[in-house]
Amino acid sequence: MHFPDSSTMTPPLNPDIAAAQLLIQNVSKVYYGRQTWVDKLLKQTSQDFVAIADINLQIASNTFVSIIGPSGCGKSTLLNIIAGLLRPSTGSIILNGEPIKGPGPDRGVVFQNYALMPWMNVAENLRFAIETVYPNMPLVQQKSIVHEYIDLVGLSGAEHKHPHELSGGMKQRVGIARALAINPEILLMDEPFGALDALTRGFLQDEVARIWEQQRKTVILITHSIEEALLLSDQIVMMTRGPAAKIAEVLNIPFPRPRKREELDQYSHYHELKAALEQHLSRETRAVEEARIRRK
DSSP states (O other): OOOSOGGGEEOSSOSOOTTEEEEEEEEEEEEOOOOOHHHHHTTOOOOOEEEEEEEEEEEETTOEEEEEOSTTSSHHHHHHHHHTSSOOSEEEEEETTEEOOSOOTTEEEEOTTOOOOTTSOHHHHHHHHHHHHOTTSOHHHHHHHHHHHHHHTTOTTOTTOOGGGSOHHHHHHHHHHHHHHTOOSEEEEESTTTTSOHHHHHHHHHHHHHHHHHHOOEEEEEOSOHHHHHHHOSEEEEEOOSSSBOEEEEEEOOOOSSOOGGGGGGSTTHHHHHHHHHHHHHHHHHHHHHHHHHHO
């Protein structure tokens, strides 16, 4: 792959790992197959599936990182391992010098499907998350935090609405507010805008950029959108196709902040970076399709 400038590319693992807030070392995830009675009858062995293999990456504090790659390349698997929802088969993930062994309040997660409690209104969804993480926090302080983050995502006036009364974009803003209300060190976002229409998606991208400028949290975003990654990211992690997906390259995005969507294509190297990302996704997706055809 040809890149416009070596200054826009970093290796998957920087030798200077001491400054990394999040350190991913030699992480692989294998789903081990089970041998069914049919397999035994036909004397077939079970098949293991290697989702990701030998992932090495370090992420500095207050960095916005997007992970991009073809469908089935293990992006969500890697995010779930970072979240502590999955255990790696090999390797380790270190956050601030401590190994991740499970879910924790230092990581907030925003899901694509919103994952809101349908019987709770907006304020109650946020307060439930806060109570779960900080059970001894006084009610007055809980309410203050709820109000602060509802206001942050622009939902003031909708505090008492239930999820079925909200649009998709509003639901996702609740999800973002809920994840931030527990004050995590890292915000993990798994294709949070994938189910939204283009107009709502663009609006929420701008909202996330605004919130990031205010909060400066470390963010890891899973996305299929090249434009979204270029708009929001400091770094873009490009993954190869699965199975046994790896990191192909890590791109540094040199565009100044705050960024304006309408000026993005005027930044130096924008078109070269976009073309490189498109070529990578096209090549990896084509290889996936060719492999599928061969299996038929």
